[in-house]
Amino acid sequence: EPEVTQTPSHQVTQMGQEVILRCVPISNHLYFYWYRQILGQKVEFLVSFYNNEISEKSEIFDDQFSVERPDGSNFTLKIRSTKLEDSAMYFCASTWSGTYEQYFGPGTRLTVT
Amino acid sequence: AQSVTQLGSHVSVSEGALVLLRCNYSSSVPPYLFWYVQYPNQGLQLLLKYTSAATLVKGINGFEAEFKKSETSFHLTKPSAHMSDAAEYFCAVSDAGGFKTIFGAGTRLFVKA
Numbered sequence: 470e471p472e473v474t475q476t477p478s479h480q481v482t483q484m485g486q487e488v489i490l491r492c493v494p495i496s497n498h499l500y501f502y503w504y505r506q507i508l509g510q511k512v513e514f515l516v517s518f519y520n521n522e523i524s525e526k527s528e529i530f531d532d533q534f535s536v537e538r539p540d541g542s543n544f545t546l547k548i549r550s551t552k553l554e555d556s557a558m559y560f561c562a563s564t565w566s567g568t569y570e571q572y573f574g575p576g577t578r579l580t581v582t
Numbered sequence: 583a584q585s586v587t588q589l590g591s592h593v594s595v596s597e598g599a600l601v602l603l604r605c606n607y608s609s610s611v612p613p614y615l616f617w618y619v620q621y622p623n624q625g626l627q628l629l630l631k632y633t634s635a636a637t638l639v640k641g642i643n644g645f646e647a648e649f650k651k652s653e654t655s656f657h658l659t660k661p662s663a664h665m666s667d668a669a670e671y672f673c674a675v676s677d678a679g680g681f682k683t684i685f686g687a688g689t690r691l692f693v694k695a
Binding site for chain 1: 616618624625626627628631672674679680681682683684685686687688
């Protein structure tokens with residue numbers, strides 16, 4: 470069964486460093502998403518991406534964040550200058566149609582020290 | 583703006599008892615509603631979804647939910663709890679285009695032997 474994959478599973482970085490989180494969505498999906506979940510808290514929407522552009526973004530998704538689909542298979546989330554409060558689990562999701570269920574990856578745990 | 587409220591951050595039931603997890607939503611447009619389950623250290627898995635068809639929605643693992651527009655509710659139920667149902671459950675609402683999905687704070691279900 471096709472699945473969303475994410476790498477790395479765990480990333481440790483120092484405050485102020487840039488990180489890139491990678492996701493490979495399911496191959497025929499058209500809508501892509503990033504969410505984050507701070508430990509013990511709810512899942513928060515960050516951004517959705519469709520037709521090679523951002524469709525929606527939350528107030529969390531400020532200028533420090535960017536997304537890209539560089540090669541038609543990968544979907545990346547970049548944080549330019551990480552802060553301690555960026556420490557969280559980041560989930561990528563994809564779907565064929567916006568009204569269909571989203572398929573989530575296993576997540577990348579980002580730890581900023 | 584859309585929002586989701588899950589009543590009860592923790593619910594504890596005995597094995598074999600009824601499971602009822604409550605979700606109320608707010609949406610200015612007909613919503614798409616979802617229940618996801620998250621097992622420890624894993625991503626989110628879709629249990630069921632409501633997309634304006636039947637108001638009683640059946641999902642995986644014996645779960646079902648009923649959309650009640652008059653009450654703006656989408657409560658999740660299962661007639662008989664199993665130990666393997668112990669997990670975190672998230673209710674979510676999406677706009678019609680599916681570009682933004684808002685999750686509730688989650689309800690952790692404990693199942694006692």
